[in-house]
Amino acid sequence: MARKHVLTELNKSNFTKEELEKRLAKEEALKKFEGIETEAPEWLDAAGRLEYERIVPLLEKLPIASLDQTLVALYCRFYSLYLEASKDLDNHGLVDGESRKANPAFSALVKSSSEIRLIASQLGMTIDSRMKLVVPASNKPHDPFEDFFKEEDK
Numbered sequence: 001m002a003r004k005h006v007l008t009e010l011n012k013s014n015f016t017k018e019e020l021e022k023r024l025a026k027e028e029a030l031k032k033f034e035g036i037e038t039e040a041p042e043w044l045d046a047a048g049r050l051e052y053e054r055i056v057p058l059l060e061k062l063p064i065a066s067l068d069q070t071l072v073a074l075y076c077r078f079y080s081l082y083l084e085a086s087k088d089l090d091n092h093g094l095v096d097g098e099s100r101k102a103n104p105a106f107s108a109l110v111k112s113s114s115e116i117r118l119i120a121s122q123l124g125m126t127i128d129s130r131m132k133l134v135v136p137a138s139n140k141p142h143d144p145f146e147d148f149f150k151e152e153d154k
Contacts, residue, residue, distance in 0.1 A: 034066040041073050048073075048080040055125070062124045075119040078112045085109035 015023065036059060040052035059072065088105035095102060121129045
């Protein structure tokens with residue numbers, strides 16, 4: 001399996017000029033994809049739609065495109081399933097009183113939370129995944145000597 005792509009500005013590797021140009025061209029091409037649809041898909045239930053409407057404005061700040069629409073909708077569906085399973089556990093408990101078997105909602109809760117974490121990471125919704133996507137602003141203080149040496153080199 002190939003390694004995940006790290007933005008060129010965050011990558012610590014040494015690239016040749018040719019490699020650098022290719023990488024920057026690829027990253028620039030990401031900006032040309034059509035943006036994600038702001039309206040939730042019809043097949044999402046009410047909770048899924050609310051989550052979709054909550055996260056899409058936040059995702060628009062990341063390089064998310066219409067190609068990612070299904071993944072975003074799946075995230076919202078699993079979020080909705082997570083809420084349903086959580087409510088079922090609250091109402092019926094972890095173990096069925098008569099059969100003494102585990103409530104199937106617990107398994108659904110665990111599976112949906114696992115899918116939520118996986119998709120969230122793929123979409124840049126976790127701090128770790130955002131750190132790979134976002135280039136931090138330079139907080140380097142201004143050095144007057146640097147300006148002086150640049151003028152001498154001319």
